[in-house]
Amino acid sequence: MYIDQAKFPQQFAADVPLAKAKLMAVGQRPITEAALKEASGAPAWKNVPSYFVYGTADKNIPAAALKFMAERAQSRKTVEVAGASHVVMTSHPAEVAKLIEQAAEAKN
Template sequence: MKAINTIALALSITAAAAATPALAAPASVATVKPTVILVHGAFADAGSWNGVAAKLRADGYSVIGAANPLRSVKGDAAVVSDIVKSVKGPVVLVGHSYGGAVISTAANGNPNVKSLVYVAAFAPDQGETALELSGRFPGGTLGQALAEPVAIAGGGKDFYIQQDKFHQQFAADVPKADAQLMAVAQRPIAEAALTEASGAPAWKNLPSYFIYGTGDKNIPAAALGFMAERAKSRKTVEIKGASHVVMTSNPAAVARLIEDAAQAK
């Protein structure tokens, strides 16, 4: 009888352990998927990420489309940094175009940022400006496509792309009807943002990933490749013929790279 009771007790303990696996094997923090924060650039808005966001959400990621003010690198980075601080858990910061300069600064001082993803984006070093980097290599035609600057109350100028040139300049591989609507809804960028010198870049301390198209007319592919190599990119994806809005025209490829950055150890 005593032997039977001992066996029964052992079976009871085994069953209890199986019913409460959390007590036996606590969930690892490493299994928590990072939140992906998407930061748009000039002449765009958070809607430019819709295709990417849909794929990330379908794969179980929390996604935030940050509203980038496009006023100054330091000020815009502070806005994004506040969003990062509000997130409990790891973050992957993703920037498009000028948004790359923003995430390079916004990640500083935020230990929950695990990696940076540059989507046809600037990755400036300290003291560099977006305007200087875009003109350092041949192939960019943005200057020829800009409309007459709009004066800002209190000083400064806002830049837009001429609507009739938007499709070929900014989004040549997007259906024309879609590009025309993007042109109407484009967000202007302040001249000050393009000419402000960047501070210490977070890409020197964080893993970075790059994706861009060879058909980019805003930031020449040669400039993007240079910045990727300089940042010691863990993975660089070059999409043949893709325009500046590679996240809109090739959302699956961009989402895959973001997930690579999210899953990397």
């Protein structure tokens, strides 16, 4: 399974410059059957402090589901990036890096 290259920019990376999104589309790797069937084990978020960043325009996972996941994990800080796609780390690297730095500096 993979995202059709022609649909990838709009579906997966709508807020990324088109040339970069097309490059991402051709570089994607299909998901393996093992990845879909492998047991995940105990969720790390139950024992590890969590931080969460997501885009409100994610077309792969609804923003409401992402917000629920952050709340369920008792995220110490959640950053909701207005208009960001599924690849918020590519389209809004400064916001993502800032959250990573805050998490690294936190006294757990």
